[in-house]
Amino acid sequence: MDKIKVMIENRQKEVKIPTGLRLLVRRTCNAVLTMEKFQGSAEISVSFVNDQQIRELNAKFRGKDISTDVLSFPMGEGDDYEIDPATGAKILGDIIISMEHAVDQASRYGHSLQREVGFLTAHSMLHLLGYDHEDGGLEAVKMREKEEAVLIMLGLPRNASYAFQDEDEI
Template identity: 35%
Template structure:
């Protein structure tokens, strides 16, 4: 896996964010049986910047915890089988599947960890797992989709022993 990692703002989370992101991305993709090596872009930023992105890309005028920008369209969530014949889904130099971009607000990670009563590390890992599922075609617009995503997120974090 190639992870293009960038961090903005002076606020630092109390662990190696890049290493944990790699662990969770790999764990999530293994859990949902992604057969490819992948490429993911991750930006850690602050509330002001993610607020601007949320407004510009989703027409929602407030900060959010995480934004996911999938590069691929799925017929069925987590079904990677139809990409094999689509060359433009892969980086021509590395052969990696181009999953997409993740943007996370470090301020929201800290605030939500406190609100939900678990560690900052657990909240960050949760947001990474959540976003990887979005990049893999999962969503939570309908009740059954929400239940499936929540179940997968919990199972992925349990597999990685990143507990509440």
């Protein structure tokens, strides 16, 4: 794996992006590509949006007039990717994350926003690399195992506690 360029744009105002979240997204993209033994340079675009923006994209591109947590728009098929003529990098595609959905799901599942955004990023990266879980079955199980493996690599295992003790309790 050569150089990985992750372009991140915040296109929403509803959720303040915590310090370190952009770095986590970059690390997650790198971890997935490393795990998948991706060859060559790559470019990925990640956008943070609100529920209304992702709903509009979901309706326009998938015919589903509902908001969702994340959308993936792969730019290639198999190993056939569009190449950025300026860099020679493979353009993997776009990841769109609803920050409102991410906050809600982190609360609902009882984990940190960082873990939720890490999960959504890993999930989308696998879609950009050709994985699909829509039909369920073995493919969905494989994808879920890979997502968890990436989160463990990043120090964000399932059911991890990030609570800190007060100094008085130590």
